[in-house]
Amino acid sequence: MAAPNVAVVGAGVIGLSTALCITETCPRCSVTVLSDQFSPNTTSDVAAGMLIPHTYPGTPIHVQKQWFKETFSYLFAISNSAEASEAGIHLVSGWQIFKNTHKEELPFWSDVVLGFRTMSEAELQKFPQHQFGQAFTTLKCDCPPYLLWLEKRLKAAGIQIYTRKVADLWELHRDYDIVVNCTGIGARQLLGDEKLFPIRGQVLKVHAPWVKNFIRDGDGLTYIYPGIDRVTLGGTREKENWSLSPDPDTTKDIFERCCSLEPSLRGAQDIKVKVGLRPSRPAVRLEREVLRQGECKLGVVHNYGHGSGGFSVHRGTAKEAARLVGECIAALQGSSSKAKL
Numbered sequence: 001m002a003a004p005n006v007a008v009v010g011a012g013v014i015g016l017s018t019a020l021c022i023t024e025t026c027p028r029c030s031v032t033v034l035s036d037q038f039s040p041n042t043t044s045d046v047a048a049g050m051l052i053p054h055t056y057p058g059t060p061i062h063v064q065k066q067w068f069k070e071t072f073s074y075l076f077a078i079s080n081s082a083e084a085s086e087a088g089i090h091l092v093s094g095w096q097i098f099k100n101t102h103k104e105e106l107p108f109w110s111d112v113v114l115g116f117r118t119m120s121e122a123e124l125q126k127f128p129q130h131q132f133g134q135a136f137t138t139l140k141c142d143c144p145p146y147l148l149w150l151e152k153r154l155k156a157a158g159i160q161i162y163t164r165k166v167a168d169l170w171e172l173h174r175d176y177d178i179v180v181n182c183t184g185i186g187a188r189q190l191l192g193d194e195k196l197f198p199i200r201g202q203v204l205k206v207h208a209p210w211v212k213n214f215i216r217d218g219d220g221l222t223y224i225y226p227g228i229d230r231v232t233l234g235g236t237r238e239k240e241n242w243s244l245s246p247d248p249d250t251t252k253d254i255f256e257r258c259c260s261l262e263p264s265l266r267g268a269q270d271i272k273v274k275v276g277l278r279p280s281r282p283a284v285r286l287e288r289e290v291l292r293q294g295e296c297k298l299g300v301v302h303n304y305g306h307g308s309g310g311f312s313v314h315r316g317t318a319k320e321a322a323r324l325v326g327e328c329i330a331a332l333q334g335s336s337s338k339a340k341l
């Protein structure tokens with residue numbers, strides 16, 4: 001069989017990392033990325049990019065942990081290399097704090113991040129309204145630089161990248177043997193997947209270089225995540241809200257909530273407001289499907305629906321999607337050798 005032609009649809013963190021994993025696991029594949037938007041205009045550009053997993057109720061915890069571990073190890077190696085600043089990857093330490101004494105078991109990811117421990121009474125004095133907290137070190141992606149770094153790696157591997165809106169995956173069947181669907185919230189329109197819904201997030205990106213530690217209120221709504229150049233202040237989680245327009249009242253509310261945790265933010269400068277739609281689903285859709293029209297077949301691998309945690313698990317899900325592409329290739333090879341008999 002000739003080199004399989006693979007189209008990856010979508011150029012957010014999921015599409016770009018999946019395309020990269022496919023070239024790494026199947027160097028003889030000819031991979032093309034097709035997307036209607038690229039960085040800086042994707043949801044992935046808006047994200048804070050912190051490696052603190054979200055929990056998907058429909059995916060077994062051991063699978064989510066594996067995805068997180070693979071992503072953490074991959075980015076940890078980058079953070080420890082000469083590529084770190086160009087890729088926008090760095091370690092960051094800080095606190096997750098709770099207003100009530102926390103009785104929950106340790107989070108499933110507590111032994112993947114570094115130095116996870118309960119905060120001391122002395123540390124908690126920084127947060128007089130909170131009673132309990134956890135301290136740890138994790139990784140953060142500065143999202144636009146990381147997406148550009150992935151794009152650069154793809155181009156260096158000879159991958160073609162085109163701007164194109166795909167109205168129906170079947171339209172790709174003449175030119176490609178396998179299609180990988182990484183369209184994020186776009187899959188709602190593309191496939192009519194009603195399990196997929198937006199959770200709107202508004203954040204502020206501010207200049208406050210003195211803020212070095214992350215602070216996350218345990219409910220996940222208020223957070224301060226320092227990056228290399230900007231600090232991300234959040235946030236909101238508005239289910240089924242499709243609006244991409246920033247709301248000025250929400251901006252004030254986010255700023256006040258963050259200042260109540262870190263009063264020095266009152267001196268923050270150059271406040272930029274961003275909005276993104278988290279592609280949420282009870283479980284990430286990571287599976288093979290065969291589309292059929294008459295005698296014609298098209299192998300599809302879906303990899304979308306990462307909701308609030310796409311950065312935290314992207315490398316793990318990309319590796320699994322690349323493995324599924326390998327299965328599609330094996331199926332194609334099986335059918336082409338049968339055709340020759």
Ligand code: FAD
Pocket residue numbers: 009010011012013014015034035036037038042043044045046047048049050051052164165166167182183184185186187190200201202203235275276277278279304305306307308309310311312313
């Ligand atoms: P996207 O980035 O939306 O990419 C989808 C791509 O598909 C785009 O390029 C789009 O143009 C393309 N596309 C869609 N439809 C079509 C079509 N029909 N034809 C062609 N192309 C198409 N996650 C974390 O892990 N940590 C965080 O700290 C974090 N913070 C966040 C903060 C906010 C405010 C938000 C909104 C999200 C946050 N997330 C975070 C979640 C994370 O951003 C998402 O899970 C992740 O970006 C999803 O990536 P994606 O590639 O699936 O989607």
